Each structure stands twice: as C-alpha cells, then as structure tokens.
Amino acid sequence: MSKSLYIKKILNNNALIVADESEQEESVIIGKGIGFGKKHGDQITTDSADKWFVLKDEKEQEHYKQLLHTVDEKIIDVMNDVIMHIQKRSGSDLDEHIHIALTDHIGFAIKRLEQGLDIKNPFLVETQTMYPMEYTIAEEVVEMINKHLSVHLPEGEIGFVALHIHSAMTKRTIHLINRNSALVAKLIALVSSSLDIEIDSKSINYLRLVRHLRHAIERIEQGEMVENQDKLAKVLKEEYPLCYNLAWKLIKVMQNDLQKPVPNAEAVYLTMHLQRLSKK
Known part of the structure; x- marks a missing residue:
C-alpha cells in the first residue's frame, strides 16, 4: 500500500x-535526482521506494546533512x-550508516588523491581473503567511481571499500572490523616467524587459515562454545608439537587482544591448519 509523504x-x-x-x-530520503524540479510541500509516494533510501535515525540524518556541505554534489550523485549497486549485488538490507561512512571516505580519498597523497592499506591481502564477496563488489564500486568521476583510486581503496560494505551488511562497526583485520x-x-x-x-x-581465523574471532566475540576434542588434541600434541605449541601461542594472542576466553578446542583446529602450512 502506497503512502504519501510531503x-x-x-x-x-x-x-x-x-x-x-x-x-x-x-526522514531524509536519498535517491538519484529525487529533488530535481521539486519544491517545499510537494507530495511523493512510497511507490518508488525501491529507487531511494531512507535515513530514519536522527543522528544519521544530522550527519548526512552536515556531509552535504563538505562533499562535492557530483560525488554524492555517484555514491x-x-x-544501490552494493545493495543489489549483496542482496542485503544495508545499515543506513553506509551513506555517511562510505560517502565521507570516498570524498576524503579523492581529496587525498588531488593532493598527491596515497595512504597504504596494510591489510589488503587479509581483507581480500577474509571477505571475498565484499572485495569483489568493492572492485566494481571503485571501477564505477573511477569511471564516473574521472579519477584513479589506488588499489588499496578496494580493501577499505570492502570493509565498509562488510560493516553495512553485518551492522558491525568499521572500528571492530579493522581491529579484527589487524x-x-x-x-x-x-x-610466519615461528615456522620460519x-x-x-x-x-x-x-x-x-585466514578464513578459519576470521570465523574463530567472530565465534569468540559472540561467546560461542566449541566441543572439546581431547583425544585428538593429545594425538596432535605428540605428533606435531611445534604446530601445537604455536596454536596455543595464537590462542594467547587472541585472548589478550579480544579480552575474551578462547575454547581449548581451537588449538586442535589451528594445529591442523598450521601443519598444512608447515609441510609446504
């Protein structure tokens, strides 16, 4: 049922x-050319809602209004x-914060480009490995931006955009996702250093290994319990002591960084992944 808005x-x-x-x-509604030729008091209906986005959160609305004063309208238009492309390709109901966070990020990235500055992305490989679908969409997004704004964003931006996409899809903060990538x-x-x-x-x-670590970190954050594998742990400890001890070192690092307990069974899964790597 359509609804009238003014x-x-x-x-x-x-x-x-x-x-x-x-x-x-x-609400603030965002859509390509939605305000063209319109005036105060005009009526629009929700029939065309699939062509625009709605910001309902008051804080997000305020941030978006502020953003419009600092980012070129051509960038807003392309974003x-x-x-819309991200939503269609991911099939997800995106967190509305992506309108502020990603638009602001791209506006800032283009400014840096114009000033001849290039910020390196230290987690590009990990991002591509941890979030392959988001990375593929981000490649398409960067290509769209480059084409429509006649710029050439560096490869590292693909990784940054992928994290924004993952953040919007999972409704987890960029800070948390960056911390996990680090x-x-x-x-x-x-x-690498322990196995030389x-x-x-x-x-x-x-x-x-990277995908296992990503899912392990997410399980630890959510407090998911993993069934103990005591018999297998004993065998692995005897057969592959180097990898087993390294697995426990990794667990201690995760516990320290996440400030949460890590199930003992994690040592078993990590040892098997490490053994595969060490054989190479």
Missing part, C-alpha cells in the same frame, strides 16, 4: 527531508548509484 526541505538534487501527513515522523595480520606474522616460512598469500592453505 517535502519539508530540499537538501539538494539527491536528498530531501520529508514527513508523513501527521508530521510526527521526519547513490554505488550504494589481529589476523598479527597472527599470520607470528605464524614465507607464506604464499595465494595458496589454498593460507586462504583456509
């Missing part, structure tokens, strides 16, 4: 402040297409 203010060609008939509920990178560096090997980031065993 325009209270036109923020720009791509964003309006609207209210329902009672004017008790105010509407970008976020933790995985720290654990991989510890594995150079890890091939394209190898299947590396991919398996």
Whole structure:
C-alpha cells in the first residue's frame, strides 16, 4: 500500500527531508535526482521506494546533512548509484550508516588523491581473503567511481571499500572490523616467524587459515562454545608439537587482544591448519 509523504526541505538534487501527513515522523530520503524540479510541500509516494533510501535515525540524518556541505554534489550523485549497486549485488538490507561512512571516505580519498597523497592499506591481502564477496563488489564500486568521476583510486581503496560494505551488511562497526583485520595480520606474522616460512598469500592453505581465523574471532566475540576434542588434541600434541605449541601461542594472542576466553578446542583446529602450512 502506497503512502504519501510531503517535502519539508530540499537538501539538494539527491536528498530531501520529508514527513508523513501527521508530521510526527521526519526522514531524509536519498535517491538519484529525487529533488530535481521539486519544491517545499510537494507530495511523493512510497511507490518508488525501491529507487531511494531512507535515513530514519536522527543522528544519521544530522550527519548526512552536515556531509552535504563538505562533499562535492557530483560525488554524492555517484555514491547513490554505488550504494544501490552494493545493495543489489549483496542482496542485503544495508545499515543506513553506509551513506555517511562510505560517502565521507570516498570524498576524503579523492581529496587525498588531488593532493598527491596515497595512504597504504596494510591489510589488503587479509581483507581480500577474509571477505571475498565484499572485495569483489568493492572492485566494481571503485571501477564505477573511477569511471564516473574521472579519477584513479589506488588499489588499496578496494580493501577499505570492502570493509565498509562488510560493516553495512553485518551492522558491525568499521572500528571492530579493522581491529579484527589487524589481529589476523598479527597472527599470520607470528605464524610466519615461528615456522620460519614465507607464506604464499595465494595458496589454498593460507586462504583456509585466514578464513578459519576470521570465523574463530567472530565465534569468540559472540561467546560461542566449541566441543572439546581431547583425544585428538593429545594425538596432535605428540605428533606435531611445534604446530601445537604455536596454536596455543595464537590462542594467547587472541585472548589478550579480544579480552575474551578462547575454547581449548581451537588449538586442535589451528594445529591442523598450521601443519598444512608447515609441510609446504
């Protein structure tokens, strides 16, 4: 059933402040060209809701209004297409904060580019491995931005965009996701130095280990219990003492960084992953 909304203010060609008939509920709606040719008091219906986004949270609305004063309207215009593309490709109901966070990030990235500054992404490989679907969508997004804004964002931006996409899909903060990426990178560096090997980031065993670490961290954060594997742990400890001891070192790092207990069974799974890597 369609619902009528009334325009209270036109923020720009791509964003309006609207209210329902009672004017008790105010929202910001964002959509490509949605404000073009419109004026205060005009009526719009929710029939075309699949072509625009709604910001209902008051804090997000305020942040978005502020953003419109600092980011070029051409960027805002392209970002509407970008976020629509992310929603379609991911099939997810995205957290509305992506409109502020990703638009602000891209605006800042383009400014840095114009100033000749390049910020390196230290977790690019880990991001690609941990979030392959988000990374693929991010590649498409960066290509869209480069094409429509005639810029050339560096490869590292794909990783940053992928994290924003993952954040919006899972409704977890960028801070938390960055912390977990940094933790995985720290654990991989510890594995490399302890086993005295150079890890091939394209190898299947590396991919398996990184994805296991990602899911392990998520399980630990959520307090999920994993069934103990005492008999298998005893066998692995005797057969592969180096990998078993390293597994416990990794567990101690995770416990310290996450400030949460790690199930003992994690040592079994990590030992098996480490053994595969050490054989190479």
